[in-house]
Amino acid sequence: MRRAIKAATRSEQAYQDAARALGCVVCRWRFAAGLQRGIGCGRVRIHHRNVGDLHGQKQIGQHAVVAMGDWHHQGIPLPGKNERAMYALFGPSFQACSYPGQGFTPPTGNGARWLELQWFPNRTENYGIEDDGPFLMQGFGQLSACYRPGQGIMVGTAITDQIIAAFAKGTTFAGMRVERKPWTSRIIQDPERVMHPVTIPWRGFCS
Structure with missing residues (x-):
């Protein structure tokens, strides 16, 4: 499968690894706002931002990324949880x-x-x-x-x-x-x- 953007450089990969280590950016915002407690919304992955931050547009590059958990990124529930339970715990999914x-x-x-x-x-x-x-x-x-x-x-x-x-x-x-x-x-x-x-x-x- 052809990539929309080039592979990450060593420095870009290091940046992505550091972002991933901090956890889901949406969960972190919800923690700070008092909207969520306890665990994060799932495995943390790197979301590549698009032109205009609009879904379906061309990806900007390996430097323009956001770390997001599986629920907030792609709507994937935690094991044993359905969509309604996930929404109650973590709010809406961007998917x-x-x-x-x-x-x-x-x-x-x-x-x-x-x-x-x-x-x-x-x-x-x-x-x-x-x-x-x-x-x-x-x-x-x-x-x-x-x-x-x-x-x-x-x-x-x-x-x-x-x-x-x-x-x-x-x-x-x-x-x-x-x-x-x-x-x-x-x-x-x-x-x-x-x-x-x-x-x-x-x-x-x-x-």
Whole structure:
């Protein structure tokens, strides 16, 4: 199988080994935030970041990596645990997320929960006279907490609280910055799912 990127150099491999030794970055954040206690979410693996931090895009390189446990990385439960138990212990898996332009089958079962991302770039603004002068990129992402009907809205609000905390004002990604605290919108309900949308506004200067 052909790799999307070249094999890691010795220094890049050392960096990845050190990141792996620290444990799952999502579990570490949840520990610090008081959302999780005890063990991590599974075997720690190296996740290679993609262009724009968007699923399905080209990988950036061996230097742009994040250490993640099996549950948060690929939705793999610990032995003896089902998906519902894993969610209760460790929160949502990044595998259970629908990304724009990518095929996705929502989890099944009455207790199923997942995320859906929509991406809305806005008009750029020039901040220089020259053609190659700096310009402002801006827009917002809408990350929705989704679950099957009949579980009660507290399921959704618990997830949206975690989304808002994870994308706090000042958080940076792909050269952009969250410009103000994310907010929730009206709950959307249909026969197959309940959605709690969270709007995440971002902007950043490019030159």
